[in-house]
Amino acid sequence: MTATRRRQRSPLLVLSLALAVATAGCATRPDPSDAEAVAEFQANNDPLEPLNRGMYFVNDGLDVLILRPAAEAYRIFLPPEVRTAIRNMLGNLRSPVILVNDVLQGETQRAGTTVGRFLLNTTLGVGGIFDVAKDFGLLGHTEDFGQTLAVWGMPEGPYLFVPVLGPSNPRDLAGAGVDAASNPLTWISGGEFFDAASNTRIVVQGLDTREGLIEPLDAVRRESLDPYATLRSAYRQRRAAEIRNSAPESPAARGTGFGAGTGMEGPRR
16 A cells, blocks of 8 residues: 555544544443442533543544644734734623623623623724723623523533534533524625625634633643543633633633633633
8 A cells, every 4th residue: 555545544544543533432320339420421511521521532633733833823923912813802892792691690880881892992093903991991801602501500511512613511512502592793795895894703713712712722732641521621621710710720721711602801801
């Protein structure tokens, strides 16, 4: 077999391995008599672990081949000042979603902060390019409907890993859908220009998020014996902290803030 044929078959081999892991089904529950193992199983909240690890394997391949190189190019070709301006604008555009969830959670003071930040940054900040609101003592925060559902008492459901989106759970995936529906930008249409602008915003947001995670995720891959388990723990810690409106206690959780349901702008605001 030639080297060319081996290279052509390698993607199929990767996909086959991922599917084999995915079809393994649910993780085997530990022996009920082993209290420590049962407690760990429940704490991880990952009954679909074989499937999730398969999805992580797929995502890792996509990340190595596409997502990380794209994020590196984004960092190389755009200077820090431009990336900061883009990040500020993306955060400002998300203000309506944050405001809706502030209100739904009964957080009137945080809702006032969100309104103040949006008005100041949209006007004095030139459409959100500059975060002038922080100079007035109005610091940014993130809220999403996944957090709102948690505040209302809905359980998170089993841990999930979704390729490209990252760590999540059923509650946060549902919340992400509601957030998209509640964002006015989702419903703006006006021909090819608005469609292109909307698609560009989504792509740039993804690049901005991944660029901010280059060092943290590299560190996880380099230092962790089980990167999958490390990211699972970090995501769940961060989500718990976001629901409490507090900072994560674990440095790993503070450094790896991504996934469906996580406030994308939060870690670097």
